[in-house]
Amino acid sequence: MAEKKKNVLLLIADDQRFDTIAALGNPQIKTPNLDRLVKMGSSFTEAFIPGGTSGAVCMPSRAMINTSRYLTSWENFGESIPDDQALLGEQLKDAGYNTFGIGKWHNGTRSFARSFTDGDDIFFGGMWDHWNVPVNSYDPSGKYDHLRHFTQDPFSSNRTIELPAEKINVGVHSTDLFADKVIETIEHLDTEEKPFFIYGAFLAPHDPRTMPEKFKHMYNPENIDLPPNFMPLHPFRYDIRGERDEQLVAYPRDPKVVKQQIADYYAMISHIDSRVGDILDTLEKEGRLDDTLIIFTGDNGLSLGQHGLMGKQNLYDASIRVPLIMAGPGIPKDHRVAGKALLLDIMPTILDYTGAAVPAGIVGHSLLPQINGQDDGRDTLFLQFTSKIRGVVNKDYKLIEYRTADGSHTQLFDRHKDPYEITNLAFAPEYRETLDDLRHQMRDLAATLGDLDFSQGKLFWSREEKI
Incomplete structure (x- = not known):
């Protein structure tokens, strides 16, 4: 039975x-x-x-x-x-x-x-x-x-x-x-x-x-x-x-x-x-x-x-x-x-x-x-809020990009050292490579998940800021 x-x-x-x-x-x-x-x-x-x-x-x-x-x-x-x-x-x-x-x-x-x-x-x-x-x-x-x-x-x-x-x-x-x-x-x-x-x-x-x-x-x-x-x-x-x-x-x-x-x-x-x-x-x-x-x-x-x-x-x-x-x-x-x-x-x-x-x-x-310990979970997540914000989070960092009527902004946080997301590392020269890598990951994930306007740079990014 x-x-x-x-x-x-x-x-x-x-x-x-x-x-x-x-x-x-x-x-x-x-x-x-x-x-x-x-x-x-x-x-x-x-x-x-x-x-x-x-x-x-x-x-x-x-x-x-x-x-x-x-x-x-x-x-x-x-x-x-x-x-x-x-x-x-x-x-x-x-x-x-x-x-x-x-x-x-x-x-x-x-x-x-x-x-x-x-x-x-x-x-x-x-x-x-x-x-x-x-x-x-x-x-x-x-x-x-x-x-x-x-x-x-x-x-x-x-x-x-x-x-x-x-x-x-x-x-x-x-x-x-x-x-x-x-x-x-x-x-x-x-x-x-x-x-x-x-x-x-x-x-x-x-x-x-x-x-x-x-x-x-x-x-x-x-x-x-x-x-x-x-x-x-x-x-x-x-x-x-x-x-x-x-x-x-x-x-x-x-x-x-x-x-x-x-x-x-x-x-x-x-x-x-x-x-x-x-x-x-x-x-x-x-x-x-x-x-x-x-x-x-x-x-x-x-x-x-x-x-x-x-x-x-x-x-x-x-x-x-x-x-x-x-x-x-x-x-x-x-x-x-x-x-x-x-x-x-x-x-x-x-x-x-x-x-x-x-x-x-x-x-x-x-x-x-x-x-049951047979899988480590998702490596990286694509994040979005309406047409205003996009982001990506992995084991070590979170990147958030804002393009709104009030202006454009970028935030980068170290998830281990800064769990409350207070210190923005986006403009520190030593994090430039990290920032670029995360931006490319964000674009690729957007395309995979169907956010095509964003992944192709058509949503709210200016030509100079297209990633």
Whole structure:
């Protein structure tokens, strides 16, 4: 008799960056349950997103998770997924899994319908008031056509949008709403039925940074350390000040205000952590903990005062590095995985782990060999943010090139000596050869990954600066 396939639980936080788990090196944050998950499994020390094609970075990021395709694969930034692109949930469904979608789905109703056989409290949007999220029950027809009008930001704009919305659980925080639904799903699973895939996607710790009273005063901002790369202003303008995220805190950035922002951010993560603990406890109570692959990650990071920025519309580590923890049968325990990984590697990793078919057209690869020490991970990553920034990162250096309405700039950082990316080496004569090599790597990677306008020098580079 064939061995029963392992279950899969994928949990995704919104805007949670890589350095926000106590067990992975942050003594100021309280995350006992994520620490427990770290001890249960393997944690990647260099998990990245490659950047974003939209100011709403989470939209293409989640599209990459669910398709294992690259950032440039969608004309609408991942707001919807073409029918000819295979999806993670769809592949698992075809492999005999019951697939459940819960929480935030930022990539269109058709792709959700293709991915899941069930689910609830589904939010087809990006960000919202955490206490009043417009959600949907699972629709077997896949139509999700009950559109409702909402004022997107009633305190500063008259702009209205339409979203599929069936109900609002008034006064229930989004983290509790979605965690409770994950728990309820686990509790009501038929143990004799097919294996399950649960996709649980949080809205936190994305702003507005509000949380239940229990967590509201967990962190005293006076005791929060500013990051070593805190700056009142970014070293130069690069056509980013109009982004919504950058307008949350006045210029120049006030250290006290930034400390409060970080305290609130940590509080929201501790709230998620508490509910992750409840989910782990439920798996254990239901006898599912030992036969389930559990993955916890974030869709992108957040600056919160680093380099004088507040958002994720940049290519600094704080914005493009995320937590990535995997625990389950056969995954080494309390293990740190060196080498670079991308979130688009999650899909082929799950498919490899479960024995499901790997579709053509994906660019990710399974991380299981890397976890088991049989592979060193990706050598070099191509980075991009909209038409404004391009970059490349390898083991030793990161190069970032800006060509915007506010001017052209180049940054080169030594990743070993300068992990906070403070000292720009781009104009030091002894790094000229390194700079040239990285520029050529960046051009070649751009061509490989479909950023043809950039690789051919047509995007925003002047003739003199073409690389």
